[in-house]
Amino acid sequence: MKSNNPLIHFSIEWPRTVVAIMVVVTILLGLMMVKVKVDTDPENMLSEDEPVRLFHNEVKKVFDLQDVVVLGVVNETDPDGVFNPETLKRVYELTEFAKTLVDAEHPHKRVVAHNIIAPGTVDAIEQAGLGQVRFEWLMKEPPETREEARRIRDLAMGNPLLKGTMVSEDGKALAIYLPITEKDFAYQVRERLLEKIEGFTGDDHFHITGLPVAEDTFGVEMFIQMAVSAPLAMVAIFVLMWIFFRNIRLIVSPMVVAMASVICTMGLLIGTGNTVHIMSSMIPIFLMPIAVVDSIHILSEFFDLYRKNRDRKKTLEQVMNHLFSPMLYTSLTSAAGFASLALTPIPPVRVFGLFVAFGILLAWFLTIVFVPAYVSLMKEEALENFGGGMSSGGQGSGSFISRHLRWLGRFTYARSKVLVAAGLVVLAVSGYGISLIQINDNPVKWFEEDHEIRVADRVLNEHFGGTYEAYLVLDNAAKPLSPAEAASEVKKEVRSILPAEAPMLAEADALVDEALANAGGSTDSFFEQLSEKWDAAADSAPDETYDYWMDGMDEMGKVRNRDQIFKLPDVLNYVAKLEDHLASHGVVGKSNSVVDVVKKVHQELFEGDKERYSVPDSVNGVAQTLISFQNSHKPDDLWHLVTPDYKRANVWVQLKNGDNKDMESTVAAAARFFEQNPPPVPLERHWAGLTYLNVVWQDNMVTGMLESFLSSFLVVLGMMVLLFRSFFWGLLAMVPLTGTIAMIYGLIGYIGKDYDMPVAVLSSLTLGLAVDFAIHFLERSREAYKKAGSWKAASEIMFEEPARAITRNVIVIAVGFTPLLLAPLVPYQTVGVFLASIMAISGAATMFVLPAVITMFEPLLFRTKKANKPGAEMAGQSG
Numbered sequence: 082m083k084s085n086n087p088l089i090h091f092s093i094e095w096p097r098t099v100v101a102i103m104v105v106v107t108i109l110l111g112l113m114m115v116k117v118k119v120d121t122d123p124e125n126m127l128s129e130d131e132p133v134r135l136f137h138n139e140v141k142k143v144f145d146l147q148d149v150v151v152l153g154v155v156n157e158t159d160p161d162g163v164f165n166p167e168t169l170k171r172v173y174e175l176t177e178f179a180k181t182l183v184d185a186e187h188p189h190k191r192v193v194a195h196n197i198i199a200p201g202t203v204d205a206i207e208q209a210g211l212g213q214v215r216f217e218w219l220m221k222e223p224p225e226t227r228e229e230a231r232r233i234r235d236l237a238m239g240n241p242l243l244k245g246t247m248v249s250e251d252g253k254a255l256a257i258y259l260p261i262t263e264k265d266f267a268y269q270v271r272e273r274l275l276e277k278i279e280g281f282t283g284d285d286h287f288h289i290t291g292l293p294v295a296e297d298t299f300g301v302e303m304f305i306q307m308a309v310s311a312p313l314a315m316v317a318i319f320v321l322m323w324i325f326f327r328n329i330r331l332i333v334s335p336m337v338v339a340m341a342s343v344i345c346t347m348g349l350l351i352g353t354g355n356t357v358h359i360m361s362s363m364i365p366i367f368l369m370p371i372a373v374v375d376s377i378h379i380l381s382e383f384f385d386l387y388r389k390n391r392d393r394k395k396t397l398e399q400v401m402n403h404l405f406s407p408m409l410y411t412s413l414t415s416a417a418g419f420a421s422l423a424l425t426p427i428p429p430v431r432v433f434g435l436f437v438a439f440g441i442l443l444a445w446f447l448t449i450v451f452v453p454a455y456v457s458l459m460k461e462e463a464l465e466n467f468g469g470g471m472s473s474g475g476q477g478s479g480s481f482i483s484r485h486l487r488w489l490g491r492f493t494y495a496r497s498k499v500l501v502a503a504g505l506v507v508l509a510v511s512g513y514g515i516s517l518i519q520i521n522d523n524p525v526k527w528f529e530e531d532h533e534i535r536v537a538d539r540v541l542n543e544h545f546g547g548t549y550e551a552y553l554v555l556d557n558a559a560k561p562l563s564p565a566e567a568a569s570e571v572k573k574e575v576r577s578i579l580p581a582e583a584p585m586l587a588e589a590d591a592l593v594d595e596a597l598a599n600a601g602g603s604t605d606s607f608f609e610q611l612s613e614k615w616d617a618a619a620d621s622a623p624d625e626t627y628d629y630w631m632d633g634m635d636e637m638g639k640v641r642n643r644d645q646i647f648k649l650p651d652v653l654n655y656v657a658k659l660e661d662h663l664a665s666h667g668v669v670g671k672s673n674s675v676v677d678v679v680k681k682v683h684q685e686l687f688e689g690d691k692e693r694y695s696v697p698d699s700v701n702g703v704a705q706t707l708i709s710f711q712n713s714h715k716p717d718d719l720w721h722l723v724t725p726d727y728k729r730a731n732v733w734v735q736l737k738n739g740d741n742k743d744m745e746s747t748v749a750a751a752a753r754f755f756e757q758n759p760p761p762v763p764l765e766r767h768w769a770g771l772t773y774l775n776v777v778w779q780d781n782m783v784t785g786m787l788e789s790f791l792s793s794f795l796v797v798l799g800m801m802v803l804l805f806r807s808f809f810w811g812l813l814a815m816v817p818l819t820g821t822i823a824m825i826y827g828l829i830g831y832i833g834k835d836y837d838m839p840v841a842v843l844s845s846l847t848l849g850l851a852v853d854f855a856i857h858f859l860e861r862s863r864e865a866y867k868k869a870g871s872w873k874a875a876s877e878i879m880f881e882e883p884a885r886a887i888t889r890n891v892i893v894i895a896v897g898f899t900p901l902l903l904a905p906l907v908p909y910q911t912v913g914v915f916l917a918s919i920m921a922i923s924g925a926a927t928m929f930v931l932p933a934v935i936t937m938f939e940p941l942l943f944r945t946k947k948a949n950k951p952g953a954e955m956a957g958q959s960g
Contacts, residue, residue, distance in 0.1 A: 088450055089401040093394060096454035103341060103451055110345040113352030120356040121300030122264055123524060124771070126427050126778035133769075133777045140554055140769040144721050144731045147193050147260035148771065150270050151291040151548045152179070153541040155254045158284040161227060162252035164234035168285050169200065170223040172255060176201050178277050179259050182270055190266040195715075198247055198258035204713045205236040208685040216713035219243075241681055245546040245671040246735065254544035267293035268301055288537030290548050292739060292771045295525045295534055302906055303362045310904050311365040315339065318373060318897035325889050326384055328464070334455040335376030338447045342372045346440035350432070359838065359908070360433035366901065366912055367437055367842075370894040370920070371415055372444035374853055375408045377893060379452055381886035393464060397453050405449065407860045410804045411853040412445035414797045418848035421793030425785025427778060433842070434789075482888055483881070490880030493929060494873060497936035504820060504930045511827025518826060521835035522779050523739045527907050538739075546671020547735035551744060551770035553751060555656070557646045557728045558763035564607040567640060568597040571611070574636035585618075585626045589633060592618060608641045638700050643762075645727035647675055648703045651761040653696045656730065659754055663734065666750040668743045671735040675723040682706040734770075740835075741776045748773070779838075786841045790848070794818075797852060805859065809942060813934060814859055817926035818851040824922050825915060839908040843915050850894075851923035854887050858927050862935065872939045876932055884928065891924030 092099045127134045140146065154172055156163045163169070176199040184190035200220035209215035219237060224230040237248045248255050261267060271289045278287045315336060322332040343365045350361060382400045390396060419441065422434025493500060525538045541548050562570065571593055579586060592614045600607035615637060619630035639649070646652045657676045663669040680694050683706050687693040697703050710719055723730045736743060748768060755766065794815075802811030822844060829840060861883040865875035894916070901913025935942060 086401065086405055089398070089405065089453055092450040092454040093397055093457050096457040099450050099454035100458070103447065107341045107344050110348030110352065113348040114344075117351050118356045119300050119304055119362075120265075120358050121296050121303060123296060123359070123778060124264075124774055125356075125358065126429055126782070127774065128426065128428055131777075133774065136554075136767055137769040137774055140552055140731065143724060143729065144552075145196070145717070146552070146721060146731075147196060147262060148264050148267070148293045149291055149550065150192075150259040150261060150267050150289065150294055151541060152257040152259060152274060153254055153288040153290070153537065153544070154257075155286045155288065155540060155544065156284055157253055157286075161231060161234070163248075163255040163285070164230045164252055165227060166224050166230050167283055168255075169220065169230055169233065171281055171283075171285060172199065172257065173201050173220065173223045175274070175277065176257055179257065179270075179274065182259075182273055184266055184269060187263075190263045190269075191261070192270065193260040193262060196260045196721075198256075200233060200237065200247070200255070202715075203243065203247070204715065206240055206681055206685055206713075207236070208687075208689045211688055212686055214682055214685045214709045214712070218714060241677045242673055246673065249544035251544070254541070256541065256545055256548075261293065264293040265297050265300070267291070268297035270294075271298065286540075288533075288540050290525070290534055290537035290541055292524060292549065292775075295527070295538075298534060299359070299524065299527050299906065303359065304357070306904050306906055306909055307357075307362050307365060310901050310909055311343065311369065313900035313903070314366070314369060314898045317900050318369070318893055321893045321897055322377070322380075325893070326380055330459060331380065331456065331464075334452045335373040335380065335448075337455070338376055338444060338451055339369045339372040341447055341451075342440050342444040343368055345443055346436055349439070350436045355432050355436075358429040358432070360429045360842070361436065363839070363842075363908070363912060364433065364437055364440065366898075366909070366916075367419075368440040368444070370850065370898065370916065371441050371853075372448075374850070374890055374894070375404075375412070375445060375448040376452055377890045378404055378408065378857060378886050379448065381889055382882060383456070385882040385885070387464065393456065393459075393461070397456055401449065401453055406804075407856050408445060408449065410800065411856045412441055414800055414848070414852045414856070415850070416441045417796050417800065418790075418793045418852075421789040421796070422786075422842070424789045424792060426781045427785060430782060430785065430842070482885060486880045486884045486888065487877075489928060490876045490884070490932070493932040494876050494936050497933035500929055500933035501937060504926075504933075508820065508823050511823035514827030514830035515823065517830035517833075518836050519742060519833075520779065520783050521740050521742045522775060522837040523741065524775070525739055529905055529907060532905065542670070542737040545735070547669070547737040549736040549739040549744075549772045551734045551736060551747065551768060551772045553732040553734055554767050554769060555647075555730045555732065556765040556767070557644060558765040559644070559646075561644055562604055562640075564597055564600040564602060564604050567604050567607055568593050570640045570643075571637050574640055575633045578632050578636055579629055583626075583629055585622065585629055585633075588618065589615075608637075611637065612641075635699055635701060642700050642704075642727075646762050646764075647723050647727040647730045648700050648707070649762070650696050650698055650700070650703060653679060653703065655758070655760050656732065657696065658758065659751070660732065662754045663747065663750060666747060668736055668738065668747050668750075669734055670737045673722065673733045673735075675719070675730055678710055678719060678722065679703055679706045682709050736772060739772055739775070741779050744772050744776045748776075782838065782841050783836065786844065790844045793848060797848060801852070801856075804856070805863075807942075809938075810859060810863075813931065813942070814852060814855040816930055816934060817855045817923050818848055820926040820930060821847050821851045821919060821923040825918060828918070834911075837908075837911075839911045840915070843912075843919065847919050847923070850919055851926070854890070854923055854927040855931065857887060858883065858931055862932075866943055872935055872943065876936075879932070887924060887927060891920050895920035895924075 124134065152175065154163055154168060156168050159165045159168070176197060179192050179197065180194040182192040201218065203219050204216040205219045207215045207217065220233050224233060234252055237243045244250060246256070259270060261270060271294050274289060319332065319336055322335065323329060326332050346364060346368060351357065355361065379400055382404065383396055386399060387393065387396045416438040419434045420438035423431045425431060525534060528535050538548065572590060575589055576586070593611060596607050596611035596614060599610055615630070615634055619627065619634065622630050642648050653676045656674055660672045660674060660676070663672055676696065679696055683697055684690060684694040686706065686709065697706065707719070710716065721731065722733070734747065736747065751766065798811055798815055801814040802808050805811055805814065825843065825847060829836065834840065858879070862875060862879055865878040866872060869875040869878060896917070898913050898916045901909050904910055
């Protein structure tokens with residue numbers, strides 16, 4: 082039977098030309114991969130113009146914040162913990178070493194030395210007599226004696242800004258916070274610190290963690306795994322195919338198709354300027370199973386037919402004519418599933434979906450042109466024993482697989498109602514499992530539990546308030562006062578504290594009116610003039626009214642500083658209550674704000690009296706604490722927590738866990754506090770920080786994946802209806818897909834696996850592979866029915882070669898990707914486990930449920946028409 086398809090005919094007649102073109106194109110696209118750039122920053126999961134990302138970057142700029150590498154030192158053996166001379170000497174040495182860290186090739190990537198938080202870079206805040214505060218370096222140089230080390234401990238423990246952040250409450254651990262200019266410098270910082278630490282001896286244990294470290298380290302290891310896991314999976318697939326077909330030369334062809342598809346796809350992705358992100362690094366893993374599926378169908382049918390006619394060319398033409406349409410539709414549906422990811426709001430996911438879709442269509446094209454060309458180029462003697470001697474092996478009519486498939490065919494026909502009922506029960510049970518799914522992710526958990534980064538994360542979060550950072554930014558939402566409004570407020574506040582008959586009231590009103598008249602429309606000018614006049618009036622006032630003038634000055638200060646809300650005692654006390662509320666929530670281990678600075682300095686101004694660890698009662702008292710802090714060695718540290726105009730404040734929140742669900746619960750806890758405790762002044766609140774950004778992109782991913790899946794589901798259903806020219810057959814083709822999706826995600830819910838990044842994209846892979854099996858099964862079923870005239874007879878045909886082809890595919894892909902379980906990165910393990918599960922479940926759904934449904938609805942699905950009627954169609958045409 083000569084092929085009527087020009088592509089197939091060309092590949093069989095001109096095989097060397099086909100191979101040459103494919104090799105040249107693969108090499109050219111493969112060469113583009115030298116320009117590879119790796120980007121594992123989850124922040125790039127959000128569009129550059131995403132509001133929350135813009136705000137995050139604004140917050141970093143306004144408060145001079147950087148992403149941080151956390152270096153922890155733990156000493157459980159020394160009676161003084163880390164506060165012994167030897168340990169503190171190493172801490173000092175590491176701090177000085179960290180200040181020098183810079184990327185030689187990219188000098189803009191460096192550790193920001195002036196923002197390091199370490200014993201040698203922060204001040205001890207001490208009282209220096211009533212009304213005075215002294216700022217000294219906490220550890221100007223390493224201590225020589227244990228007494229000096231203990232004094233450092235006591236000073237650090239007495240500072241709420243350091244306790245729980247830089248030093249653990251039990252004194253067993255100490256953390257150095259190393260801000261970096263670029264997140265992708267974190268891995269290099271970690272490696273160079275580890276090299277330095279290798280030279281240390283003693284009982285100290287060093288740990289390095291932080292989200293930038295986890296993300297950048299994942300990028301390095303991801304790149305390695307991309308080069309290791311994919312080839313291992315290829316080897317496993319190759320071995321399994323050899324077990325099935327026992328002809329190495331022949332099974333090389335699907336391997337070549339898969340490799341060429343991956344190389345061309347990745348080369349095109351990189352060559353077009355796209356970075357290799359977390360998602361796109363998995364393209365080879367997702368693409369390979371789909372790339373070899375069609376080849377296995379071809380080899381399976383070629384295997385069975387060649388044993389009968391021993392005519393290579395004739396067999397190829399028969400096989401390709403037979404499989405062309407099903408392979409085209411399976412590729413189109415798989416591509417549609419992944420291309421639908423272009424609808425998601427996450428740029429790396431869109432790139433991933435579009436390029437996997439491209440790779441699938443490329444794999445289909447290479448399969449239909451290269452596999453026939455490759456087989457045509459093989460010498461006849463290479464096929465002499467092909468298919469021979471297999472009756473007792475894996476493929477012959479008496480093989481283990483064949484015997485059980487025949488039994489399965491009889492079973493599905495005899496027990497169709499039981500199987501359909503069982504399928505419905507499984508769907509219901511799976512539905513409940515889906516309701517248990519928790520949407521959650523954490524870049525640190527992308528590593529195995531015994532990975533150094535996971536260990537460091539565990540240890541340091543046990544000792545400190547938390548290594549995961551989020552920023553709650555509070556903004557003044559009140560409308561600024563006009564000069565007239567300011568004048569009215571000053572008069573009102575002055576009257577509220579003075580007796581109605583106070584002799585200076587009329588003079589005070591006159592001063593206010595005069596300052597307003599000369600303000601020129603400027604509120605700042607009004608207060609400047611009024612302050613000058615008020616000071617002069619107070620200086621010349623008699624003793625009996627002097628106190629009135631001074632009290633009035635305080636009230637005027639309240640009004641003047643009303644925009645500077647984070648000098649107002651009521652506002653600061655409100656923020657303090659907010660911090661206490663977050664701490665009681667359980668997830669937040671520590672928080673720092675301008676309130677902690679004010680309280681600590683206020684305490685030391687009163688000779689360290691613990692009762693004075695509070696917010697002063699007046700604006701002037703708050704201002705005095707802030708002015709005192711400006712005498713420290715690092716006065717600009719204040720601007721990490723509040724803006725110089727005191728209109729915006731940053732509450733630095735430390736979480737002990739970076740899980741999205743914990744960040745979400747913290748956001749919800751803050752929202753409840755604001756709802757139940759209205760602030761004394763109008764406040765706006767917004768979140769920023771890497772931990773919060775992860776929540777936003779994960780939420781976008783879940784929403785986007787759901788929308789893209791629903792849309793692609795409908796598209797694929799439409800394609801199935803078009804392919805089979807029947808709504809019922811199209812709906813039937815979606816049964817394995819629906820069952821597989823339900824069971825996979827139901828299983829995820831029952832086992833407590835988080836719905837994370839790799840799990841989110843598995844639905845697209847499920848759609849492609851599950852529909853693949855259904856298309857082949859149903860297309861072959863219709864053909865078998867045409868020949869047999871009844872489904873009972875047709876099912877016997879179906880559970881021979883067609884069922885063997887599907888079974889081979891299921892086994893090859895399911896088992897072939899188990900090497901991914903050996904990868905040290907959890908996302909790769911997840912893909913391996915669920916890829917095998919998808920294949921197994923979709924294969925089982927196709928082989929058990931589809932024939933059972935066909936048996937039950939045979940009269941509806943097969944509407945035989947008499948051949949003698951005009952326009953009659955062959956028996957078996959769908960209705």
